[in-house]
Amino acid sequence: xxxxxxxxxxxxxxxxxxxxxxxxxxxxxxEETKRKVRKVMEELGYHPNMIARSLANQSSKAIGIIFPxxxxxxxxxxxxxxxxxxxxxxxxxKHYILQFTTGRTEEEILQDVKKMVFGRVVDGMILxxxxxxxxxxxxLKEQNFPFVLVxxxxxxxxxxxxxxxxxxxxxxxxxxxxxxxxxxxIGFIGGDIGFMVTRNRLEGYRRALAEAGIPVNEKxxxxxxxxxxxxxxxxxxxxxxxxxPTALLVIDDIMAxxxxxxxxxxxxxxxxxxxxxxxxxxxxAELAQPPLTSVDINIFTLGIEAVKHxxxxxxxxxxxxxxxxxxxxxxxxKSCQAVGR
Amino acid sequence: xxxxxxxxxxxxxxxxxxxxxxxxxxxxxxEETKRKVRKVMEELGYHPNMIARSLANQSSKAIGIIFPxxxxxxxxxxxxxxxxxxxxxxxxxKHYILQFTTGRTEEEILQDVKKMVFGRVVDGMILxxxxxxxxxxxxLKEQNFPFVLVxxxxxxxxxxxxxxxxxxxxxxxxxxxxxxxxxxxIGFIGGDIGFMVTRNRLEGYRRALAEAGIPVNEKxxxxxxxxxxxxxxxxxxxxxxxxxPTALLVIDDIMAxxxxxxxxxxxxxxxxxxxxxxxxxxxxAELAQPPLTSVDINIFTLGIEAVKHxxxxxxxxxxxxxxxxxxxxxxxxKSCQAVGR
DNA sequence: TTGTAGGCGTTATCAA
DNA sequence: TTGATAACGCCTACAA
Numbered sequence: 001x002x003x004x005x006x007x008x009x010x011x012x013x014x015x016x017x018x019x020x021x022x023x024x025x026x027x028x029x030x031e032e033t034k035r036k037v038r039k040v041m042e043e044l045g046y047h048p049n050m051i052a053r054s055l056a057n058q059s060s061k062a063i064g065i066i067f068p069x070x071x072x073x074x075x076x077x078x079x080x081x082x083x084x085x086x087x088x089x090x091x092x093x094k095h096y097i098l099q100f101t102t103g104r105t106e107e108e109i110l111q112d113v114k115k116m117v118f119g120r121v122v123d124g125m126i127l128x129x130x131x132x133x134x135x136x137x138x139x140l141k142e143q144n145f146p147f148v149l150v151x152x153x154x155x156x157x158x159x160x161x162x163x164x165x166x167x168x169x170x171x172x173x174x175x176x177x178x179x180x181x182x183x184x185x186i187g188f189i190g191g192d193i194g195f196m197v198t199r200n201r202l203e204g205y206r207r208a209l210a211e212a213g214i215p216v217n218e219k220x221x222x223x224x225x226x227x228x229x230x231x232x233x234x235x236x237x238x239x240x241x242x243x244x245p246t247a248l249l250v251i252d253d254i255m256a257x258x259x260x261x262x263x264x265x266x267x268x269x270x271x272x273x274x275x276x277x278x279x280x281x282x283x284x285a286e287l288a289q290p291p292l293t294s295v296d297i298n299i300f301t302l303g304i305e306a307v308k309h310x311x312x313x314x315x316x317x318x319x320x321x322x323x324x325x326x327x328x329x330x331x332x333x334k335s336c337q338a339v340g341r
Numbered sequence: 342x343x344x345x346x347x348x349x350x351x352x353x354x355x356x357x358x359x360x361x362x363x364x365x366x367x368x369x370x371x372e373e374t375k376r377k378v379r380k381v382m383e384e385l386g387y388h389p390n391m392i393a394r395s396l397a398n399q400s401s402k403a404i405g406i407i408f409p410x411x412x413x414x415x416x417x418x419x420x421x422x423x424x425x426x427x428x429x430x431x432x433x434x435k436h437y438i439l440q441f442t443t444g445r446t447e448e449e450i451l452q453d454v455k456k457m458v459f460g461r462v463v464d465g466m467i468l469x470x471x472x473x474x475x476x477x478x479x480x481l482k483e484q485n486f487p488f489v490l491v492x493x494x495x496x497x498x499x500x501x502x503x504x505x506x507x508x509x510x511x512x513x514x515x516x517x518x519x520x521x522x523x524x525x526x527i528g529f530i531g532g533d534i535g536f537m538v539t540r541n542r543l544e545g546y547r548r549a550l551a552e553a554g555i556p557v558n559e560k561x562x563x564x565x566x567x568x569x570x571x572x573x574x575x576x577x578x579x580x581x582x583x584x585x586p587t588a589l590l591v592i593d594d595i596m597a598x599x600x601x602x603x604x605x606x607x608x609x610x611x612x613x614x615x616x617x618x619x620x621x622x623x624x625x626a627e628l629a630q631p632p633l634t635s636v637d638i639n640i641f642t643l644g645i646e647a648v649k650h651x652x653x654x655x656x657x658x659x660x661x662x663x664x665x666x667x668x669x670x671x672x673x674x675k676s677c678q679a680v681g682r
Numbered sequence: 683t684t685g686t687a688g689g690c691g692t693t694a695t696c697a698a
Numbered sequence: 699t700t701g702a703t704a705a706c707g708c709c710t711a712c713a714a
Contacts, residue, residue, distance in 0.1 A: 082416065098443055
């Protein structure tokens, strides 16, 4: 058994509570005692048992991260690696610890979350997605457990602290860029329509077209759940249309990579034959062939802000609900060209 | 305050210990009592406090994951996302929970690890890298704390359970493939030589050349720490040699993407002007332009096996030390060509 | 400034 | 088959 506070107390000829106070650096302990106790701690190699501390404090100093589904797409997409980097950065400063859900289905994830919440394993959670009718968020809300959402809630927006991009504008600007290049036949390739991002970006796309007086061609709208393979057939069909699009707005860089691949299989050249704008500006956007014009959404910052506000909320339950919008920016690279050039 | 075992006990007219036994589904409790107690638990909405359980059990049912350095390259590289997927999968089945280090420097990471170990926060750890003189592994060894290494130890190989690929063979085979295609001027682009993977793959490269009777040209050897940018200058120099290589063995798909980019900037075509073989066969290898010929090392399996053996070790401290080698396989795609074709 | 004692929620030992 | 009771290691009134 490891050395405990009692061992230290005994060896230093003080009471356990004194040792505890020394650890907390309480001002009510004389410098001399502190020195003495610290010396003993050092000698005995004392280290606090966090579990015991958590129990006594009713606080674990841990934060749980909820992924949409660890098994499949989630980890594949650098978006998550990148938010994680941000979160990790924030957490490390505040000396919190990170916990993960590992469930593969919504049901399993819900179980993980319940375990964390009821089990007092974490003090708060970060939800990395916003999905329609999601039981996990519903649970968190019901329990009134501290959490922040990365994304935009479907409802109760005023009650849920969330950090998000203005995805409508982001998509609108991306589309407008294409329109300025002379494109009027613009396809939209999105993910699962159950996610708020998908909807918001679609909305931005629609607005841009509307403002430009371009009618939406429903045939140009594709929704595929799978990052890479899924879009393949759909993109092919799209390109085989009598009147195929001359530009594509793709919801995600990774999906865009898949699209690029399919396009090249079809013998279509980007940007000569068709222009592509995507979102997220993940590392690979720059590395793609051609380098992708992509809307940078500051994923890292998304993560940083999420922890920041979560911790505020944890440490001060009365903290007001907040809505943080992280700026975005279109990064122009080589995947677009003026139409008919 | 949440409902505890005592509340349940009171409401069900039994002792707390009885409730505890019901939770553990002890065979020494009558079915009737179990039913009764379970009903009350249900009604009251009881959920066990994991922290308290951990304290009583002296076991947290949690596993810590150690990244080389969360701040920089680590999360960027899909290798880690992919092992994580494997780990996550394994962990979820066994109902363990995952914890992460968030430190950015070796020193910070060591602190994280100490906190987890001494704080009894995790029952075991998975170390995701093998670096020369790494203080983290040293610590784990000294403490005799259950851990498994993903990679090959620099020393004490017989004492450290590790799961790894046969990276020497992997690199040898990759190189041999290039040699079979007629290449004799083969460059090696590696990462930090402090990591075991780098050394092993370099060794495999050397052996292949030796067996083929090709002398090693030290000018063809590059070591860059940074995933993408780092290689740039070095690759340029390499290609500006009087006698530039006709093929490149790149230690990592992601780095290979960077190389591809640099090559294209130099006006060199892959595979026409130069062939490229890389390692890991991460999702993006297939998506690259051209699709990369890469040595698949079964990253997912690496993760699965790591948890599996860690948990065995945790649950049975006498478990013998193991060395698990995960098979690899060269995946031929479009980034190589016979020389002079 | 320091010590005593009770509590955090479970589990486990020992009786009954 | 069940109940009392003492841990697990730490924190914090309250006392001294």
